[in-house]
Amino acid sequence: MIRSTFVRSALCALLVPTLSCNLLDVNDDEDVSGRGARVFDPYQSSASGAIRLSLQQFNGCAILPNGLAVSKGTLNLPDYPDTCPDLAATDPTSVRSKPTGTLRLMAGTKYFLNQLTLSDIVLNKHTNTSDLTQAVRWMKYESRFRNLDWGDLGKVSDTWTFNTGIEGFSQDAWTREVLFDNARWRRVTDDTFTVEILDADGVTPRMTPVVYSRGDFLADSASGGHTRLGWRMETVQAPQFPGDTAPHPLPVLFGQPPSPPAYRTMVKMDMVGSTNPFKTFEAPFIPGAAILKVTWSQLPNEPFLFPIELVTQDNLAPTCANAEGQPVVCGFGVDPRFKFSTPANGKGYYEPAESFRLFLDLRDGDGNQMLPAGVLPSGKDFLADNSNGLLYPTQTNYFALIERDAQPAYMVAGPLQNLRVRSDPQLKAPYWSADAESIGLVDDLATLSAFPGVYGSTWTTRYTVDLPKDAEPGTYVAMVKSHRYFLGERVAKMNAYFFQVGQAEPTTYPNSVGNCQLCHRGVLSLDNLRHGMGVDHVEACKTCHQRDSDFVARIQQVIHSVHNTSPRFTQNKTDCTVCHLTRESALRPSINVCASCHPSVHGDEYFSEQFSAKGDPNRFGNCAQTCHAQSTPRGHILPEN
Known part of the structure; x- marks a missing residue:
């Protein structure tokens, strides 16, 4: 069944190539005081000193980001599964098949380890919703990670999330997730991960081993969507009262099969974001089959094995196109670009009620066109690894691997001066392209593998934006994001393009949050993390992160949760001035925001509110509208102005 968070993100969907037209010249510079340094991006694609390597395993097998399991082929790997x-x-944990994927690395190229994801997951094994003892026992005594030190493991959260369905196809549903943490192995800070490349015999080394420490990675916490020790109950109705743990199955939709509850128990160890890209290793020049071996110091006798194939440019087909339109071998990296049709009035800005075209151009890091045919590849091509590395989100990644960061997207919003999170249900949301009352841009689904009827369809790279009649004048932003996995490099890149509506004079963001550059600079710059978006555009995060509804966690909840649970964020967590540039931006308390740090706020007093009808913010989404209008949060340092 297709669940909605995945689908809603796909409705913002995109990816990219250029077309020769009379195009509007737009820029991507929004250098606002307090926002931070300009984009700093030395760690992506061929211009980098080394390529960032992503490695994933699922239930003992190496997995590519498109969901294909990696075959060991003829390698001498008795400890690597044949299936x-x-x-x-539907249940990948019980259905096994002969793997067909190939993990290729470029011979003679320097890499550094940027992601290591090791997962062991079982489905529908632990169905007692009121007693998770057996789920915990499986983690500690049966999972791939059973030989770690699980002492002091305890429950740290029990939360519900909402997944909106597709009308007539799937239903709105809830997921209950119980997370555990604080096991002794999780609190080790000096453990290491040794990376080696061995010959096909599994013994002969091809390189000097490189040792990484856990401190070499920025993120490994559940709040950021990474390491998760947990149990989930999926595809159910909301609980009926506080403490209700019973599964309430969804009603059967007419013409659709039943959607019974699913139960998922997982141990996922996930470290992402290298803090030291200079700790590199070089894939040997000798092409052919080899073995990449990762040995974790906490499991010294149980290495994680990745069958690889070392290739050279001569082994690769010329599937990209250079500036002259000639076929060339693609390079590393990804660079999505927008170009615009010319405004009808000839004044350099669009008028309210005007329609214009967006042209999307997808390039690699060397500037080569990745889609020379001028269309987006089909889901079939993507799953067959014929998309030049372009990634689409899939149910496999979203539900089986619990991997949320593969969604290409575009969004148009504005004017910039009005980009504020909507928390008052009485106020109209005036500026988001997903809102039919404003810019009304709704794209076709890019996640094709979920829909058999369009599985083999290619998709357009031209989009029409219909500005509303009452579009407010000012500067608008078009955000475009793409994801790619190519020869071991997993990378995301988001670009922002600005254009004028109703007036030539530019306007700017509210300039209410910023200072990200205090921590996010150099290798840790926002441009190198998660979505690949420069720090200049941090106030545009809300364009996609549920700016005007309660469908899923809003950006302020996500940001607070990630930073306040991170041991790497050492600043005073009660000092709001670290990120808030204005006092007003810190004076909108809500149950969601406050609970991101204080999970027991008000206890169960407002239990029913989080399960009320979703969509527009309910009146408890902003507590300042009700009880806290006259009082500021106590114990917090707020901006003076």
Whole structure:
């Protein structure tokens, strides 16, 4: 069944190539005081000193980001399975098949380890919703990670999230997730991960081993969507009262099969974001099959094995196009670009009620066109690894691997001066392209593998934006994001393009949050993390992160949760001036925001509110509208102005 968070993100969907037209010249510079340094991006694609390597395993098998399990082929790997989970199956944990994927690395190229994800997951094994003892026992005594020190493991959260369905196809549903943490192995700070490349015999080394420490990675916490020790109950109705743990199955939709509850128990160890890209290793020049071996110091006798194939440019087909339109071998990296049709009035800005075209151009890091045919590849091509590395989100990644960061998207919003999170249900949301009352841009689904009827369809790279009649004048932003996995490099890149509506004079963001550059600079710059978006555009995060509804966690809840649970964020967590540039921006308390740090706020007093009808913010989404209008949060340092 297709669940909605995945689908809603796909409705913002995109990816990219250029077309020769009379195009509007737009820029991507929004250098606002307090926002931070300009984009700093030395760690992506061929211009980098080394390529960032992403490695993933699922239930004992290496997995590519498109969901294909990696085959060991003829390698001497007795400890690597002959069959792997079929991630396209309804229950990939019980259906196994012969793997067909190939993990290729470029011979003679320097890499550094940027992501290591090791997962062991079982489905529908632990169905007692009121007693998770057996789920915990599986983690500690049966999972791939059973030989770690699980002492002091305890429950740290029990939360519900909402997933909106597609009308007539799937239903709104809830997921209950119980997370555990604080096991002794999680509190170790000096453990290491040794990376080696071995010959096909599994013994002969091809390189000097490189040792990484846990401190070499920025993120590994559940709040950021990374390491998760947990149990989930999925596809159910909301609980009926506080403490209600019973599963309430969804009613059966007419013409659709039943959607019974699903139960998922997982141990996922996930470290992402290298803090030291200079700790590199070089894939040997000798092409052919080899083995990449990762040995974790906490499991010294149980290495994680990745069958690889070392290739050279001569082994690769010329599937990109250079500036002259000639076929060339693609390079590393990804660079999505927008170009615009010319305004009808000839004045350099669009008028309210005007329609214009967006043209999307997808390039690699060397400037080569990744889609020379002028269309987006089909889901079939993507799953067959024929998309030049372009990634689409899939049910496999979203539900089986619990991998949320593969969604290409575009969004148009504005004017910039009005980009504020809507928390008062009485106020109209005036500026988001997903809102039919404003810019009304709704794209076709890019996640094609979920829909068999369009599985083989290619998709346009031209989009029409219909500005509303009452579009407010000012500067608007078009955000475009793409994801790619190519020869071991997993990368995301988001670009922002600004254009004028109703007037030539530019306007700017509210300039209410910023200072990200205090921590996010150099290798840790926002441009190198998560979505690949420069720090200049931090106030545009809300364009996609549920700026005007309660469908899923809003950006302020996500940001507070990630930073306040991170041991790497050492600033005073009660000092709001670190990120808030204005006093007004810190004076909108809500249950969601406050609970991101204080999970027991008000206890169960407002239990029913989080399960009320979703969509517009309910009146408890902003507590300042009700009880806290006259009082500021106590114990917090607020901006003076």
